[in-house]
Amino acid sequence: MIDLWWIPIWPLLGFLLLGFFGRRLRKSTVAAAACGSVGLAAVASLVAVGGLLSLPAGARRVEGVIAPWIQVGNFQADWGLLLDPLSAVMVLVVSVVGFLIHVYAVGYMHDDQDFPRFFTYLNLFTFSMLMLVLANNYLLLYVFWEAVGLCSYLLIGFWFERPAAAGKKAFIVNRVGDFGFGLGVMLLWTTLGTLHYEQVFALAPTQLPAGGGLVTAITLLLFLGATGKSAQLPLYVWLPDAMEGPTPVSALIHAATMVTAGVYMVARSSALFNLAPLAMGTVAWIGALTAVFAASIALVQTDIKRVVAYSTISQLGYMFLGCGVGAYASAIFHLATHAFFKALLFLGSGSVIHALGGEQDIRKMGQLKARLPHTSRTFYWAALANAGIIPLAGFWSKDEILAAAFAGHRYLLWALGSAGAFMTAFYMFRLYYTVFEGKDNLDPPAAHQVHESPPVMTYPLLVLGAGCWLVGALFGFPPDHGLYHRFVEPVFAAAGTEPHAISPEATLGLAAVATAIAALGIWVARAWYKTGDNPAPAQAAERHLGLYRLLWNKWYVDELYTAAFVEPIRRGALWLWQRFDEEMIDGCVNEAGEMFRDAGQLLRRTQSGYVMNYVLGFLAGVVVILGYLAFRG
Amino acid sequence: MTVPLSAYLILSAFLFFLGVVGVATRRNALIVFMCIELMLNAVNLSFVAFARSLNSMAGHVFVFFVMAVATAEVAVGLAIIIAIYRNRETVDVAELNLLKW
Amino acid sequence: MELAIFAGLAAVAAVSGVLVVIQRHAVYSALFLIITMGALAGLYILLEAHFVWAVQVLVYAGAIMVLFLFVIMLLNLPREDVPWRPDDFRRILIGGALAVVLVGELVLALLFQAGEQAPALPASPGFGTTETIGRLLFTEFLFPFEVTSVILLVAIVGAMVLAKKQLL
């Protein structure tokens, strides 16, 4: 038996230590505690997963209850942990990538005066995320779902001296999704009477008619939560703004772990989704559209972190596409590989920003390759991985998702995904060439301070870079039969997922097409941006000015939301405030007050201040009472 | 006892009446106070008269309590009057109207 | 004989009671109040309430009224020659009327009840003695007795606080 609570306990202890005593500890101690706790969690995860692997393939499932929590009537929810191959992958990603990012953050945040607070939040986040993926019931999942949301809010607004609209935006947009998620959980409970995964998935096929309205409603509500947390259409708008937070936060929370919680949740609920084809279709289409949509915005953005952020949204779209076409394992695989290369991209961006003293506009960068050798090299690897070039990580997972779509005869989805892949390759290398090659557009004062980041930052980059090379091929080859698939597939097979039959020839062909698309994108980007003085991009923008403006302004979605939701609510609230609250409620209160004041004005004449008058009143009272007593009968 | 109870009670009522009149009409706080004492005495008289009439000692005990309360009242009341006089140089209750609206 | 004594004492009490109310100077009011109390003390003897008589003399005449005189002299008030205020007359009228109604009610109630009054019982042995009252106080009326002690304590503290010069 594996004691699972050894995994999340370390970040919790780290959080408590830093939260209560962080300000009194030396910086090195804080760093050691923060990284050490996550490192221990990673070790514990590895041990636990090792223990899981030692079990026979069909029985890889460890469950344990730490403590009872809620027990009302026949409803029960416990502090229960579950480790199966699905959560094992998640736990490894969270703890290992989290550890690397913690180490990197020690360097990145070194000069920040709120160093302990940052790591307090980060540890709390790691703990919450580990609990989220280890939870064995929906209620616990929901609690930590909100907890990671809270950490995200706190960390986006970490520099609260600056105007922190982004944190609020993330919080509010997530509320919409979480509201749906909460409703879904409640509906699930009223329907099945339990929130425990094992019982839910066992009961679902018998209690819920496949394709029925109930299961569709539940899954759509759950998916609404997922779109909020994982930044899908239409609730993605918070993620680009969340880049206001420190870069390690962007890497950890808004690329590698938290935003993938939605994917994890959908995959975890695959048994439910399999019963609801309509919901599956919605997931697939939302995913595919998001993938293309976000990629198209990324084509023209000039903020280095925003490009990567839109890329994240796009890649999350691929994961949902995978889920939607039933390729849960591939989606989770993409989640894992994406965690490596996207974290690397963010950390690389952070390294660049760090080197340039806070500059984020790529139009003011260029020719950094020589001055930031490690950063540029690892960034290049990550860009290749993200573009899906063989044999790097992204190729294996993304290709699987597209192949699954194709194999499921969802050709339109496949076409969208492929278009997205082209755009992905293009914007990644636009970014790479503009930043690291091209023309030197640095601002003079920043120019000669440019330096490579300290080892504490570059080593995590290198480790993640190695991951980009290795993770995909090592676990993903050969497709459908690699180590990863043999490990994870049983979970989804048990949930009733039907594998898509696809011939090896078709697989090869699709891989070739995908690689060709990616290569084409890279080639165009190289042609346009390698030298930095090619007029083609500008000409293209001139020629399609309308389209360019549309993309530049991110499809005017923020403006649309402002007009459609924010303004009406604002105006409604204003009306309620000025008309309803101030005039009606306050009016009633004031009127009541006036009434009593007027009554008091009348009554105060009786308060003459002369004792004698009071005595007379007293006497009159005595006379009346005595009269009553004497003559009542 | 040859004196009827009602005789005592009428005397008591009359003394009580005097006390009430005094409290209601006099402006000198000290006299007002004395009239209160007069009322208490009137009540005491009826207590004792009833006690004799009913042959029950409870009336005497109540007189004892009344006297204890009267003593306490006088101690505090006179202290208040002295304090007021120190402050306002008067014991005329008609001029003590600090509580006026 | 007893009736004559009662009549005399009652007359003294009533007359001096009236004088308490109508005297212009507080010292005379106090003196007549003392006389009233003395007359009442005499009535207490008639009613065989010896302990009450003694306490009446000791507490009322001996302590309370001395305290009154002490305060009157301490303040050394002049004769009450303050002019009439416009509302004095009205107040006296209302107060007097209310008092008349009150005493009327009392007397009426008394007349209603008097018919039912049984003739007085002969005093039982021990009636009015200190011993009987002491036994009652420490048995039947123990709790009120203790409460009285609290009241007195509060009064002592209150009087001392009020008498401090800084007050008011």
Add this chain to the structure above:
Amino acid sequence: MSELMEALITMLVKVGVVFATLLFVAAYLVWLERKVIADIQVRWGPTRVGPFGLLQPIADGIKLFFKEDLIPGHVDRALFLLAPALSVIPAFLAFAVVPFGGTTTLFGLLPKPVPMYLADIDVGVLYVFGITSLGVYGIVLAGWSSNNKYSLLGGLRSSAQMISYELSMSLSVVGVLLLVGSLRLTDIVRSQEGFLLWPLPKWFVFIQPVGFVIFFTCALAETNRAPFDLPEAETELVAGFHSEYSSMKFAMFFMAEYINMATASAMATTLFLGGPLGPLGPSPVWFVGKVLVLLFVFIWFRASLPRFRYDQLMTFGWKRLLPLAFANLIVTAVAAAALGMGG
């Protein structure tokens, strides 16, 4: 002779005897005081009128009686006239319940024994305290009605002093009352019969020494005697409350003061010294003897002790004597309960 008439005549005779005796005592106490103080101060005192000046009080009386009775114009006439009477009457009244002897047949002249007291009421102790506390009115009203600031101050001091010391005095007696279990003075005397420890008589002065000391101290204050004679302090208040008085009214104040001394001594004798009890001989002699000893002590104090300052007087009364009296009472109560001595 009907029984009622007999009782009435007996009573009238007793009252006459006591009244005359008190007048005589008051007169000769003045003489005694002058003589004793003179002796203490090594001078002669009155010597001219009669042998040893023995007729001096009579001469004084005649002089006072025939002096012009001045009534100052600014005084409150009614109260000014009333005050001396209010002062002297309670002094006489208080003596009514004091048992000054056992019973007597007056050397066989009377057909049956007559008890030697005027009245024997069941609240005797309270009676004495009540009546003596009325004596203060005379002083207070005299002080106020004289319309003289020294007199007023004397009156004020007197009332405050009376109230202050009456508490301790009453408390000091409660110890005795606890042991006797009665307020009747004859009961108190009777309970002192016998011996505590032969030849020590069972007088309460031996059982309640602290009580006796407190009682006597308070008696000094209650009678306005030195060192507590602040109401009439000649040196500061120009004789205080009676500075406006002359002639017989002045004499009445003095009479009241000396009779009060006698009453206080008689009470102390009754409560603490066994009253008229004695080994042999007629009981009134014992009684008068004890009273005279105490009166001598009164005079002795006056000759020896300087006057208190007023704040010292108050501090002494409230902060020393009163707690001491309480302590004495508590100790007595506890001891009586423990030893089963309660009455």
